[in-house]
Amino acid sequence: MSADVSPGALPRCALHPDALAGATCQRCGSFLCTTCTTWVMGRMYCPTCAVRPEVDYLETFRLGLWGRRDAGAWLVGGVTVLLVGLALLALVSGDLGAGLACLASAGVGVAFFLGLRWARLGLLAVPLLAMLLTAPSLGPPALLFFIPLIVAVNIFRDTRNRLFFRLDVPERELHLLWDRRINNPLARHALSLGVFALFMPVFAQMLFILGVLPVLTFGFVGVAVLAVVLGAVALRRVDPQAQPPIGRRWEALGGLCLGLASLALWGLLYGPHALELLSGQVD
Ligand SMILES: [Zn+2]
Ligand SMILES: [Zn+2]
Numbered sequence: 179m180s181a182d183v184s185p186g187a188l189p190r191c192a193l194h195p196d197a198l199a200g201a202t203c204q205r206c207g208s209f210l211c212t213t214c215t216t217w218v219m220g221r222m223y224c225p226t227c228a229v230r231p232e233v234d235y236l237e238t239f240r241l242g243l244w245g246r247r248d249a250g251a252w253l254v255g256g257v258t259v260l261l262v263g264l265a266l267l268a269l270v271s272g273d274l275g276a277g278l279a280c281l282a283s284a285g286v287g288v289a290f291f292l293g294l295r296w297a298r299l300g301l302l303a304v305p306l307l308a309m310l311l312t313a314p315s316l317g318p319p320a321l322l323f324f325i326p327l328i329v330a331v332n333i334f335r336d337t338r339n340r341l342f343f344r345l346d347v348p349e350r351e352l353h354l355l356w357d358r359r360i361n362n363p364l365a366r367h368a369l370s371l372g373v374f375a376l377f378m379p380v381f382a383q384m385l386f387i388l389g390v391l392p393v394l395t396f397g398f399v400g401v402a403v404l405a406v407v408l409g410a411v412a413l414r415r416v417d418p419q420a421q422p423p424i425g426r427r428w429e430a431l432g433g434l435c436l437g438l439a440s441l442a443l444w445g446l447l448y449g450p451h452a453l454e455l456l457s458g459q460v461d
Pocket of ligand 1: 203204205206207208223224225226227228
């Protein structure tokens with residue numbers, strides 16, 4: 179980063195020797211003039227480093243999901259198949275209105291699955307229209323269409339789904355999605371397992387009363403051990419200086435500590451009994 183510059187000799191841009199350098203690239207350290215300075219996520223880079231996948235990791239992440247179907251698209255696809263089935267049933271039984279309504283909804287579903295943008299609004303319109311149109315005949319049960327409406331609103335707002343439709347998303351939202359999916363997910367798993375493991379001895383007490391404890395104990399203790407192992411591995415991975423940074427130190431630590439606490443609780447509650455089992459009968 180720093181170079182020994184004799185007094186009077188000012189650093190010059192690595193690419194434009196005529197221009198004075200005002201900054202250095204945060205990856206390779208080369209001097210940059212104003213023209214060359216490229217900002218990526220609040221850091222300065224030279225043009226070459228700025229396009230590297232690990233530097234502009236959010237852009238790499240975005241391109242990986244761009245136009246790719248997400249869980250929401252597959253859910254809509256599955257419901258569309260069901261709607262076609264319902265439409266056929268309705269048409270066969272002579273209910274033309276319901277049959278055509280189901281077919282129209284299925285059409286929106288197909289368009290959504292294919293990534294046609296108008297179908298995003300269509301997805302919201304279908305349950306809303308279904309509710310309004312069936313309310314006179316069905317009465318209060320028509321309110322059940324609120325459930326698909328809420329699902330549709332969630333899919334509509336989902337960052338991942340917007341990437342499937344090739345819509346631009348703000349960097350902040352992209353970062354949140356990246357954080358959820360890519361940033362040391364092992365640490366999150368360790369924490370959930372740790373929380374789960376901590377309740378296990380208490381839960382086992384109930385099963386113990388039911389007489390099924392000995393069979394399941396090893397599995398339950400295994401959850402605690404897994405939380406400890408995953409927590410330790412995730413903790414070792416944490417590296418805020420890496421490019422992209424690897425975080426979630428506290429979640430990894432949490433998983434590790436909760437797993438250890440669970441093991442201690444197991445020992446306290448069942449240690450004597452386990453010794454008894456090992457030395458005597460195994461049932
Ligand atoms: Zn550079
Ligand atoms: Zn330059």
